[in-house]
Every structure is written in C-alpha cells, then in structure tokens.
Amino acid sequence: MAAVVFLDRDGVINQDSPEYIKHPSEFHFIPGSRRAIARLNRYGFDIIVITNQSIIGRNMVTRQTLDLIFDKMHQGIAAAGGRILDIFLCPHTPDAGCDCRKPKPELIYQAKARYDIDLSRSLFVGDSVKDIQAARNAGCGKAVLVATGNGKQAFEKLTDQGEPPDYFAENLMAAAHWITHQPGHSVP
Numbered sequence: 001m002a003a004v005v006f007l008d009r010d011g012v013i014n015q016d017s018p019e020y021i022k023h024p025s026e027f028h029f030i031p032g033s034r035r036a037i038a039r040l041n042r043y044g045f046d047i048i049v050i051t052n053q054s055i056i057g058r059n060m061v062t063r064q065t066l067d068l069i070f071d072k073m074h075q076g077i078a079a080a081g082g083r084i085l086d087i088f089l090c091p092h093t094p095d096a097g098c099d100c101r102k103p104k105p106e107l108i109y110q111a112k113a114r115y116d117i118d119l120s121r122s123l124f125v126g127d128s129v130k131d132i133q134a135a136r137n138a139g140c141g142k143a144v145l146v147a148t149g150n151g152k153q154a155f156e157k158l159t160d161q162g163e164p165p166d167y168f169a170e171n172l173m174a175a176a177h178w179i180t181h182q183p184g185h186s187v188p
Contacts, residue, residue, distance in 0.1 A: 127149030
C-alpha cells in the first residue's frame with residue numbers, strides 16, 4: 001500500500017479568493033507551491049488534491065470551466081517538474097448535506113479505494129480547520145496546516161479546541177521540507 005500527500009487546493013497551492021476562483025485567469029500559484037509539489041514527487045510521494053468546490057453547486061461555474069482551471073494547475077506544476085496524480089472534489093454547497101464535503105472524509109476514502117493508499121502513512125496539507133478535521137476523520141498519519149490562505153486563523157481555532165495540527169508551516173514549501181525530513185524519507 002502506498003503513502004501519499006493529500007493537498008487542499010485554494011490557499012495551499014494557489015491564492016484563495018473570497019470571490020472564489022471562477023476562471024483560469026483568476027488562478028495564481030502561491031510562490032514556491034509548484035516547486036514544493038515537485039520536491040514531494042522527487043521523494044517518492046504521489047500528490048492527490050482533495051478540494052471543496054461549491055462554485056459548481058452555486059452555479060458560478062460549469063464543470064468544464066473548473067476543468068480548465070485544473071488544467072492550468074496541472075500545466076504549471078508540470079513546468080516545475082511536479083505532478084498531481086488525481087483530484088477528488090466535492091461540488092456541493094455547505095448546506096447540501098452530502099457525504100463528500102470536508103471535513104467529512106469521503107473524498108479521502110474514495111482516493112484510498114482507487115489507489116490502495118495506506119492512510120496511516122499518508123499526510124494531509126491544508127489551510128483550514130475542515131482540512132485538518134478531514135485528515136483526522138479519515139485516519140491520516142499526519143495533518144499539516146500552512147499559514148497561507150486561512151491557516152493563521154485556523155491554527156488559532158484548532159489550538160483553542162485542543163486539536164493543533166501535527167505541524168504548522170509557513171507555506172507549502174516549508175511543509176514539503178518538513179515532510180521530506182521525517183523518518184523514513186532519505187535525501188534523493
């Protein structure tokens with residue numbers, strides 16, 4: 001069974017927006033995020049994106065437009081030498097009552113089933129309380145919070161709740177350095 005790094009998208013890989021990312025022109029990588037994914041790949045980690053995309057359920061974009069945004073993400077990461085294995089998304093609004101919206105673990109379970117993932121050896125990197133909760137709800141080995149996006153507010157809330165992340169990183173590159181220096185991961 002494989003170990004992977006699950007990543008949230010908005011606020012981790014790309015800059016988040018309160019207006020949502022509705023077009024490829026609105027998708028902007030957070031500095032260093034593409035190289036961070038390439039680093040994780042070099043250390044043998046597959047990357048799977050787990051993302052809530054209620055913009056579909058809100059009828060703000062079509063699935064085709066979202067796929068164009070994902071294409072821009074894939075191309076930018078590939079240009080830096082990295083690769084995303086797959087993307088699992090929840091298209092529903094928060095009030096839809098679905099089983100796939102984080103913090104519920106269903107998307108992680110779907111990835112586990114598709115790729116025979118060992119969740120206990122896998123990590124989740126996110127920028128929100130729901131990301132860390134999804135990681136814990138699914139049984140991921142480590143939950144890493146990044147300060148980009150909503151991470152600073154999420155860290156305060158998680159700490160106040162007595163549920164801090166396993167590591168709090170400045171950004172995805174700092175998280176990648178921490179992950180690749182954990183026991184069992186040698187320098188390539």
